[in-house]
Amino acid sequence: MVHCAVDMKNVQYRYPDGHIAIDEINFEVGLHERAVILGANGAGKSTLLSIICGILEATKGTIKILNEELTAKNVHEFRARIGLVFQEPDNQLFMPTLWEDIAFGPLNMGLTDKEVNQRVDEALKVVGLSHLKEKPPHHLSVGEKKRAAIATVLAMRPEILVFDEPTAHMDPRTRNEFVKFLSKLHSEGNLTIITATHDVNIVPLIADRAYVLYEGKFIEAGSVAEIFSNAKMLEKAHLTPPILTQLFLNTIKHVPQMVHEPLPMTLAEASSLFQKYCKIPT
Numbered sequence: 001m002v003h004c005a006v007d008m009k010n011v012q013y014r015y016p017d018g019h020i021a022i023d024e025i026n027f028e029v030g031l032h033e034r035a036v037i038l039g040a041n042g043a044g045k046s047t048l049l050s051i052i053c054g055i056l057e058a059t060k061g062t063i064k065i066l067n068e069e070l071t072a073k074n075v076h077e078f079r080a081r082i083g084l085v086f087q088e089p090d091n092q093l094f095m096p097t098l099w100e101d102i103a104f105g106p107l108n109m110g111l112t113d114k115e116v117n118q119r120v121d122e123a124l125k126v127v128g129l130s131h132l133k134e135k136p137p138h139h140l141s142v143g144e145k146k147r148a149a150i151a152t153v154l155a156m157r158p159e160i161l162v163f164d165e166p167t168a169h170m171d172p173r174t175r176n177e178f179v180k181f182l183s184k185l186h187s188e189g190n191l192t193i194i195t196a197t198h199d200v201n202i203v204p205l206i207a208d209r210a211y212v213l214y215e216g217k218f219i220e221a222g223s224v225a226e227i228f229s230n231a232k233m234l235e236k237a238h239l240t241p242p243i244l245t246q247l248f249l250n251t252i253k254h255v256p257q258m259v260h261e262p263l264p265m266t267l268a269e270a271s272s273l274f275q276k277y278c279k280i281p282t
């Protein structure tokens, strides 16, 4: 029986030029959990995700995916079970048309034409790009490419979904839709979702647990509320808490009764707190 989606022990990755990009990583993600890796530019997020997905081979430590040790021999078997949406969509799109790009994975899985068609249509619909299916991917806008890259992975129906900076280049509406879509995907399916980002404002909406990466090492792990309450640690990692958290922390300096309230994670939670303590008329 599978208990852990990802189980990394003392993992290190040293690039060929000698740079150790991640080190002493212990990372356990339970099945159906939503984990987020927070870290500034260069912290090692993309390197870590590439190791989890078997694109880079760790130079130290052990990695289990869905309870099986990841080795050079079995890495290909995991390709359909763990899907990485790359930070740069150009690394994921290489076929003459968008349709072919999304069909590429399912075709390689040996599915029938009918199943491939179904999967491609569904993935295109989910990301709202059905109308662009005949276009060459290099003619898409950056935000559209990002959504297209997500579709190529969704069509594989992986058990673990891994996103590297998913909201980069997305406009506000697309970003909101993406966050909603991720929640829906998680609540409907048996998916484990790992996301690396420095877009702290989306974190409460897409994750249960957060890990802070700083210079290649995890310096903190905890619930999203625990992580965002620790302003000093975030500062060390060159991150700032979400704007809602900052507003709450500033307000409790003037409204000390609020100090016992849990950190608001959504706009709705923050609004009801401010109505309760600051007597904002409704």
Ligand SMILES: Nc1ncnc2c1ncn2[C@@H]1O[C@H](COP(=O)(O)OP(=O)(O)OP(=O)(O)O)[C@@H](O)[C@H]1O
Binding pocket: 015, 016, 017, 019, 021, 039, 040, 041, 042, 043, 044, 045, 046, 047, 048, 087
């Ligand atoms: N091919 C490479 N060879 C040597 N060093 C590399 C290589 N790729 C990345 N690095 C270094 O490894 C470190 C981690 O890079 P990585 O891309 O994992 O960071 P990141 O957290 O994803 O950053 P960003 O937020 O900018 O995407 C950086 O210091 C980077 O310069």
Ligand SMILES: [Mg+2]
Binding pocket: 045, 046, 047, 087, 164
């Ligand atoms: Mg990166």
